Amino acid sequence: MTRPGFVLEVDDRTPPLVVHEGLGFxxxxxxxxxxxxxxxxxxxxxxxVEAAIRDALLHPEDSAPLxxxxxxxxxxxxxxxxxxxxxPSMKAPDIRGRIIEQVLTLAAEAGVDDVExxxxxxxxxxxxxxxxxxxxGERVFRSFYPQGLLYNFDxxxxxxxxxxxxxxxxxxxxxxxxxxxxxxxxxxNVNLVAMDGGHKSVGIGLASYKSLRHHHNPKTMVQSRSFMxxxxxxxxxxxxxxxxVIKDHVKVFQIxxxxxxxxxxxxxxxxxxxxxxxxxxxxxxxxxxxxxLAVAPQKLRHxxxxxxxxxxxxxxxxxxxxxxVHEKTLERVHRQQVVEVQGQSDVLVLGVPYLGPxxxxxxxxxxxxxxxxxxxxxxxxxxxxxxxxxxxxxxxxPLNEGFNQLxxxxxVDFYEEVLAESTDPAVIGEKxxxxxxxxxxxxxxxRTSHAYHGVHPFYMWYWAxxxxxxVDEVIWVGADRKVAARLGFRAASTLADALEMASGTVGTSPxxxxxxxxxxxxxxxx
Amino acid sequence: MMLALEMFRxxxxxxxxKAVGRRLPGILSGYAAPLRLVTLDPxxxxxxxxxxxxxxxxxxxxxxxGALSGQTSLYFSAVVSLPFVPGHEVVAELVEDxxxxxxxxxxxxxxxxxxxxxxxxxxxxxxxxxTNRCSRITVGHLSPGLQTGFCKxxxxxxxxxxxxxxxxxxxxxxxxxxxxxxxxxPMACAVHTALRAGVRENDRVLVSGAGSVGLFATFALxxxxxxxxxxxxxxxxxxxxxxxxxxxxxVVAPGEVLRRVxxxxxxxxxxxxxxxxxxxxxxxVAVDAVGSSQSLETALQATRAGGRVVLSGMPAPADxxxxxxxxxxxxxxxxxxxxxxxxxxxxxxxxxxxxxTELVGHxxxxxxxxxxxxxxxxxxxxxxxxxxxxxxxxxxxxxxxxRSSQ
Ligand SMILES: [Zn+2]
Ligand SMILES: [Zn+2]
Numbered sequence: 001m002t003r004p005g006f007v008l009e010v011d012d013r014t015p016p017l018v019v020h021e022g023l024g025f026x027x028x029x030x031x032x033x034x035x036x037x038x039x040x041x042x043x044x045x046x047x048x049v050e051a052a053i054r055d056a057l058l059h060p061e062d063s064a065p066l067x068x069x070x071x072x073x074x075x076x077x078x079x080x081x082x083x084x085x086x087x088p089s090m091k092a093p094d095i096r097g098r099i100i101e102q103v104l105t106l107a108a109e110a111g112v113d114d115v116e117x118x119x120x121x122x123x124x125x126x127x128x129x130x131x132x133x134x135x136x137g138e139r140v141f142r143s144f145y146p147q148g149l150l151y152n153f154d155x156x157x158x159x160x161x162x163x164x165x166x167x168x169x170x171x172x173x174x175x176x177x178x179x180x181x182x183x184x185x186x187x188x189n190v191n192l193v194a195m196d197g198g199h200k201s202v203g204i205g206l207a208s209y210k211s212l213r214h215h216h217n218p219k220t221m222v223q224s225r226s227f228m229x230x231x232x233x234x235x236x237x238x239x240x241x242x243x244x245v246i247k248d249h250v251k252v253f254q255i256x257x258x259x260x261x262x263x264x265x266x267x268x269x270x271x272x273x274x275x276x277x278x279x280x281x282x283x284x285x286x287x288x289x290x291x292x293l294a295v296a297p298q299k300l301r302h303x304x305x306x307x308x309x310x311x312x313x314x315x316x317x318x319x320x321x322x323x324x325v326h327e328k329t330l331e332r333v334h335r336q337q338v339v340e341v342q343g344q345s346d347v348l349v350l351g352v353p354y355l356g357p358x359x360x361x362x363x364x365x366x367x368x369x370x371x372x373x374x375x376x377x378x379x380x381x382x383x384x385x386x387x388x389x390x391x392x393x394x395x396x397x398p399l400n401e402g403f404n405q406l407x408x409x410x411x412v413d414f415y416e417e418v419l420a421e422s423t424d425p426a427v428i429g430e431k432x433x434x435x436x437x438x439x440x441x442x443x444x445x446x447r448t449s450h451a452y453h454g455v456h457p458f459y460m461w462y463w464a465x466x467x468x469x470x471v472d473e474v475i476w477v478g479a480d481r482k483v484a485a486r487l488g489f490r491a492a493s494t495l496a497d498a499l500e501m502a503s504g505t506v507g508t509s510p511x512x513x514x515x516x517x518x519x520x521x522x523x524x525x526x
Numbered sequence: 527m528m529l530a531l532e533m534f535r536x537x538x539x540x541x542x543x544k545a546v547g548r549r550l551p552g553i554l555s556g557y558a559a560p561l562r563l564v565t566l567d568p569x570x571x572x573x574x575x576x577x578x579x580x581x582x583x584x585x586x587x588x589x590x591x592g593a594l595s596g597q598t599s600l601y602f603s604a605v606v607s608l609p610f611v612p613g614h615e616v617v618a619e620l621v622e623d624x625x626x627x628x629x630x631x632x633x634x635x636x637x638x639x640x641x642x643x644x645x646x647x648x649x650x651x652x653x654x655x656x657t658n659r660c661s662r663i664t665v666g667h668l669s670p671g672l673q674t675g676f677c678k679x680x681x682x683x684x685x686x687x688x689x690x691x692x693x694x695x696x697x698x699x700x701x702x703x704x705x706x707x708x709x710x711x712p713m714a715c716a717v718h719t720a721l722r723a724g725v726r727e728n729d730r731v732l733v734s735g736a737g738s739v740g741l742f743a744t745f746a747l748x749x750x751x752x753x754x755x756x757x758x759x760x761x762x763x764x765x766x767x768x769x770x771x772x773x774x775x776x777v778v779a780p781g782e783v784l785r786r787v788x789x790x791x792x793x794x795x796x797x798x799x800x801x802x803x804x805x806x807x808x809x810x811v812a813v814d815a816v817g818s819s820q821s822l823e824t825a826l827q828a829t830r831a832g833g834r835v836v837l838s839g840m841p842a843p844a845d846x847x848x849x850x851x852x853x854x855x856x857x858x859x860x861x862x863x864x865x866x867x868x869x870x871x872x873x874x875x876x877x878x879x880x881x882x883t884e885l886v887g888h889x890x891x892x893x894x895x896x897x898x899x900x901x902x903x904x905x906x907x908x909x910x911x912x913x914x915x916x917x918x919x920x921x922x923x924x925x926x927x928x929r930s931s932q
Contacts, residue, residue, distance in 0.1 A: 441794050
């Protein structure tokens with residue numbers, strides 16, 4: 001039986017606790033009484049993955065079995081989640097590749113030969129051939145990639161987009177033309193957090209800016225409480241409206257998978273255990289890692305972390321009609337991640353690790369670090385935020401990795417130009433978003449190089465809009481002061497200093513909650 | 527007898543200045559500068575139209591510093607006559623009547639020593655009013671010297687007295703402070719620069735540099751042309767503020783120029799090997815108001831094909847590939863003209879000095895005038911150091927006040 005997540009109250013026997021801070025971690029002694037929220041341990045996994053996939057395809061939710069949807073002469077498109085999931089990347093073989101192989105096998109048996117496989121990367125950067133190969137596996141890659149039948153979605157390829165109309169809220173629906181004109185669209189998903197999947201898959205993963213701007217904007221993002229609860233998230237409401245229109249045009253066969261919490265491979269698996277339960281070996285690995293990281297140059301630390309591949313286990317797979325499938329997925333995600341937390345606190349403490357969805361094989365620039373902390377982790381709640389309105393968030397990250405020119409060119413301009421003028425998501429959205437979204441140079445780099453779309457840094461900033469709106473104080477421990485100031489935040493060198501700085505807002509003995517992630521957890525705040 | 531700073535010929539010092547000049551201003555104003563404080567007979571030019579003036583204030587210009595540090599191209603050695611008293615940004619009062627101007631009149635000096643001043647038949651330039659293009663600056667009844675402040679016969683503003691010709695004199699309106707008046711000459715150059723820039727309606731303009739040259743050019747561009755966006759490159763906080771007040775749409779740091787211009791013009795950027803990136807596309811007009819090779823190259827790299835790059839101030843050698851490949855018009859802009867043919871509207875038919883005098887009356891310029899730092903002649907080393915680091919020290923203009931002894 002797997003142990004559920006739980007909330008620890010720091011007392012004088014509690015050892016220092018691991019806090020992630022970019023390409024490293026520290027052991028922090030928290031004030032007595034601090035609540036520490038630990039994720040549940042990994043759920044039992046599916047013993048036979050191949051059999052589980054086959055079973056899902058043959059016994060789908062609210063849908064005919066996949067073989068019955070396949071026929072000779074049809075046009076079949078298989079779309080899959082891009083490299084932003086899971087985090088870190090999965091040790092080969094990736095679950096998506098295994099699913100795609102089985103789908104292709106059934107298609108072959110049905111005599112289908114018009115098949116295209118497309119990465120649903122929306123406005124994310126194009127993946128390299130090696131990255132595509134890692135996801136779909138060697139066999140699929142070799143059969144489809146050289147012929148141009150396995151490719152990244154291009155949201156700026158006007159000729160290959162289809163406008164399917166608008167929702168009753170006036171939202172444009174513009175997605176991949178190939179997907180829209182297929183007889184069947186099979187979507188292969190990896191669900192890491194409750195926010196993923198459902199109508200977000202096709203409606204967002206294969207959509208253009210014209211469509212995305214309707215929900216990826218400051219207003220919608222501020223009103224999404226939380227992103228992890230699609231029934232309370234304005235962004236998801238929009239995605240659901242869009243998804244329902246798409247359903248009228250395209251037959252979608254959704255396949256969703258969920259993973260366990262085994263995100264850290266050896267020798268970093270001590271990160272997953274609770275500190276007071278560390279054995280001698282864990283202590284040894286922790287000390288070795290800490291010492292090694294302390295002396296390693298940044299480049300090496302970067303490589304060390306980014307080369308990490310996780311041996312996730314599959315906790316479940318469902319296929320069929322989008323919403324029915326997603327229900328099942330959410331159940332499993334919640335079982336793996338939800339921890340009940342009683343009441344809000346004055347201060348929320350978060351460690352921001354080296355990796356987020358948008359810096360796979362790349363650097364965690366200050367905007368991405370903000371998105372990771374104030375976007376992802378802050379929003380990892382149900383019902384109400386972990387921190388009370390008007391409280392403080394304390395994050396750990398050096399904010400020092402700079403910008404990857406290949407992957408994040410528009411981020412540099414966003415940081416230098418836009419944030420210099422204002423950090424208010426509504427203000428900058430109004431003034432700059434369209435310019436960045438329509439900049440020909442960014443378009444060019446997005447389409448032909450490996451750059452995130454020009455508008456992407458805005459989305460990252462909007463992500464944090466709800467948190468910035470909710471709390472009065474954001475302080476980064478161990479961060480570059482100048483960078484923090486550019487982002488509109490403050491920097492402190494220690495937790496004690498940060499609490500001192502926050503005391504004007506939350507008093508001198510605030511209640512504190514530390515979300516001990518990764519692995520991912522979802523705080524159910526009652 | 528009078529006190530003056532004199533620039534003399536000293537090859538060793540010229541060489542030393544060249545070697546360390548821009549990098550070590552302290553050494554420049556120490557042993558290396560070919561400058562000395564001397565007692566001289568007041569200059570006198572015994573020709574019709576000439577009169578003696580008493581200096582009230584005289585600015586230190588980038589070209590003065592260039593000459594002193596040996597940075598100036600040898601090109602100019604043929605058009606100056608040593609030893610001379612520098613100082614071509616001059617506000618002074620007439621010691622004697624000068625044609626229609628009575629003694630005591632406060633004037634600013636248009637430093638260009640044209641055919642009229644030299645007492646020769648007007649050359650083609652002078653005849654058409656393009657006095658800054660005069661081709662007789664080495665002949666006539668004066669020693670060679672392109673301007674007052676570079677000619678051994680006329681003296682210059684860095685001395686207590688100088689001589690000037692009626693054609694050079696522009697009375698200062700009542701109510702202007704000397705500090706304001708000292709800005710008229712540099713503003714006249716800026717007026718000329720703005721006109722040479724050939725800006726069409728809504729053109730995007732880049733001004734590289736926010737010292738006095740860049741700031742005044744910005745001011746003149748904003749007031750005399752229909753420029754759209756004007757992006758100014760500034761290093762220091764006070765420059766940023768002035769640039770905005772003077773009409774910049776955007777002020778950017780040197781490291782950000784290309785990025786900002788690329789973004790605001792929708793240009794593409796390319797990265798050559800072992801060298802700095804440049805734009806395909808960019809601003810319509812760029813003004814180099816620094817004269818360093820870096821600033822000039824920035825201007826060249828940020829200008830769209832077929833655009834115009836204006837050299838305001840003596841340029842350092844730079845890579846001109848862009849001028850060829852992008853078919854840029856590279857135009858120089860030197861001093862100012864008696865007759866600025868491109869002036870339109872209320873300014874049509876007026877001289878650059880006339881227009882400059884009016885512009886200097888503007889509040890923003892008056893505020894800048896308040897920051898003018900004046901030194902007595904004997905503190906010349908300090909003054910030059912200050913002028914050299916003016917940007918860093920929060921000053922836009924440093925000047926000599928030869929009347930003062932402290
Ligand atoms: Zn000058
Ligand atoms: Zn002439």
